[in-house]
Amino acid sequence: MSVEEHRGVREGLGRRLLAECLDLLLPQQCLVCGGGGASLHASCLAGFAAAEGPRCTRCWRPGPGTWCDRCAVGGPGAPAFDGLRTAFCFKGDARRAILEAKFRGVTAHLEPLGHAAAAVVPAPWRFQAVVGVPLAGARQRRRGFNQAGILARHVAEALGVEPRPRLVLRVRSTPAQASLTAARRHRNLEGAFAVRGVPPEGVLVVDDVTTTGATLSTVAAVLKAAGASRVYALAVARED
Ligand SMILES: [Zn+2]
Numbered sequence: 001m002s003v004e005e006h007r008g009v010r011e012g013l014g015r016r017l018l019a020e021c022l023d024l025l026l027p028q029q030c031l032v033c034g035g036g037g038a039s040l041h042a043s044c045l046a047g048f049a050a051a052e053g054p055r056c057t058r059c060w061r062p063g064p065g066t067w068c069d070r071c072a073v074g075g076p077g078a079p080a081f082d083g084l085r086t087a088f089c090f091k092g093d094a095r096r097a098i099l100e101a102k103f104r105g106v107t108a109h110l111e112p113l114g115h116a117a118a119a120v121v122p123a124p125w126r127f128q129a130v131v132g133v134p135l136a137g138a139r140q141r142r143r144g145f146n147q148a149g150i151l152a153r154h155v156a157e158a159l160g161v162e163p164r165p166r167l168v169l170r171v172r173s174t175p176a177q178a179s180l181t182a183a184r185r186h187r188n189l190e191g192a193f194a195v196r197g198v199p200p201e202g203v204l205v206v207d208d209v210t211t212t213g214a215t216l217s218t219v220a221a222v223l224k225a226a227g228a229s230r231v232y233a234l235a236v237a238r239e240d
């Protein structure tokens, strides 16, 4: 580890500890209404736009029919996960809540968001482990935390399933997906993830936000290559 990297780790750790201390010390203030008593009131969370309407029951893209064209045809164009669900649409207060965690280091409201995401997991899905989409090491060290990892912990806790934070590793840093066209998103992620150890038969992969589902699909593919037979995906919000 270089001196710069070491400094980055210390700063990231310092930032995380500071954020956690502030969460404990400061009176909690709702991200939406500014009122006290909670980081995000249940009544304010209830106002977030739910990702409902007719959607593909596999990849959760809006559209008529049980499966969208991509999922119905199958093959390499179809996602590697067996199902995707998201609680909210990535707009308004839901968008703001996710961006607060990502860019401002506010994390207390990830608990209610994780629980809201857990609530949309279909009952028939069977999995024995929950894992967040990992960030590249350098990015996580700078930020001090991975919001997908924190969400995965809250989802696991809500569902009574074991969190496996180190089951999937980010082995290669990649340009941010948001900066790329849909066609380039899959290629950008080639070789980005690796599985550590043997995954259980069923795994749930969690992210904060998804657009094309490319990241979740790539993680699902490496888990299946490592032996998982069912991989499901869950995100707090979806950008349609
Ligand atoms: Zn509120």
Ligand SMILES: [Zn+2]
Residues within 6 Å of the ligand: 056, 057, 058, 059, 060, 061, 067, 068, 069, 070, 071, 072
């Ligand atoms: Zn689909």
